[in-house]
Amino acid sequence: MSTMTSTGSTPSGSGRTSSDSARAEADRGRGLRLRLSGMNWLVWRQHRAAYWTLLAASAITVAVIVYQRQQMITYLDGYGYPDLKSGWEERFDQGPLDAASQLLALLPVLIGVFVGAPLLAGDLENGTAKLVNAQSVSRVRWLTTKLGMTALVVVVSTAAVSAVFTWWWSPVKSSSYVLSWSDAAGFDSSGPVPVALTLFTVVGGVAIGMLLRRTLLSMVVTLGFAVAVQVVWSYFRMSLGNAITVTTHNGVGSNSQPNVPDSAYVVDQSYLTASGDLMGWGSCNEQTEKAANACLEKAQVVGWSFEYIPMSQMSSMQWLGASILLALTAGIAAFVIFWGRKRLV
Incomplete structure (x- = not known):
């Protein structure tokens, strides 16, 4: 009588086979891919380090601002908040608000330089754009996916930070002692303005990178572009109101x-x-x-x-200014797609 054996089998209930473990590991690796398929997945995969860094930094900033607001409300409660009594400004520590407003003022510059400028310049410099051009995916789809996903991450990140900063500042907003609303510290750090300024700078950086085709050079030029935008905006800001x-x-x-x-x-x-x-x-x-x-x-x-x-008039001025910036951003994005459709590689 002969006996047949199976070397790869395992006893019932003793655990998974090596192939099952490998399959489960692959399924976990495809978790995000199942939600982001095709070109979306490729763009996310390529720029995931920048995207995750931006989202993580925004989450940390939001957590810090929430904590600082709780500290501020605890102080204001001693002066009858929300109906504040006179004298609350004397011992009020506005240092955290000033520091946060300065950080928000840097967002358009930093994100434009480190996210916008390399987005296409890196692909054009290392030849990835030629590889994409050789595939079945059209250039327009590739460009719109890159721009769209980057814009989505930028909007989510900056909108979250701007919203919590506005919430933090609102209890003392009417006092000229704490962040003048007409200055960049107040006007450019709250409402829709940080989102619009950052998105405009990022898309401008993308266009610069597409034209210059060199990552480092594009980052330097984008830095100058971002600073110029801040200077022009500072002169233009108050003209949005009706005197x-x-x-x-x-x-x-x-x-x-x-x-x-x-x-x-x-x-x-x-x-x-x-x-x-x-x-x-x-x-x-x-x-x-x-x-x-x-x-x-x-x-x-x-x-x-x-x-x-x-x-x-501050709110209406902010939305008017943000609308103008977003219209300019859409115009630059259209230029990137139109130019890239024929002359990208």
Whole structure:
């Protein structure tokens, strides 16, 4: 009688075979691929280090801001928050808010340089773009997938950080002592502005990388582009509001200036003459008070004219500015796709 044996078998209930373990390991490795298939998976796989770094950094920043807000609310509770009593500003530590606003101001620059610039420049420099061009996937699909996935990660990350910063700042937002809303520290760090500025800089960096085709050079040029965007935006920011003019006819004494709402941004202040003309408030800056009064009397100055933008316009100004930035971003993205469709490789 012969006996047949099976060397690869295992007793019932003794565990999985080596092939089962390998299959399970492969299934775990394909977990994300099952959710991101085809080109989406390839783009994520290629840039996963940058994407995960950005998402992780955003998560840590959100956690820190949540903790800092709890600390701030604990302090404000001692002054009757939400109806704060006078004197709360004296011992208020605004250092964490200042540091966070400075970090948010750097986001468009850092993400534009390290995520946007290398996105296409790296592929063009090392020849990956030629390999993709030889496949069945069209250039347009490849470009739109890269841009779309990168934009999604950038929007999710910056929107989360911006939302919690806005939530943190809101209890003390009306006080000019803590982050002036008209400055970059407040205006550019809250609402939709950080998202729009970062997305614009990133897509601009992608376009620069596509044209220059060298990673390091593209990062340097994108750095200059990002700084230029910040400078132009700083001059453009307050022009988004509608200035309100208020005048007085009670002379120019210390108590005759018009009432301007708290935290309002004063655009300009001038002397008002009897004829209704405006004269620069420094026009009669004479050495002596007598000479200054004579100058004012000669010019027939009767009061003041103030132009200001109230804080109540901040939200509408932010959304208007963000809309303009997003429109410009869409235009650059269209240029990248149009140019890349014919001249990428």
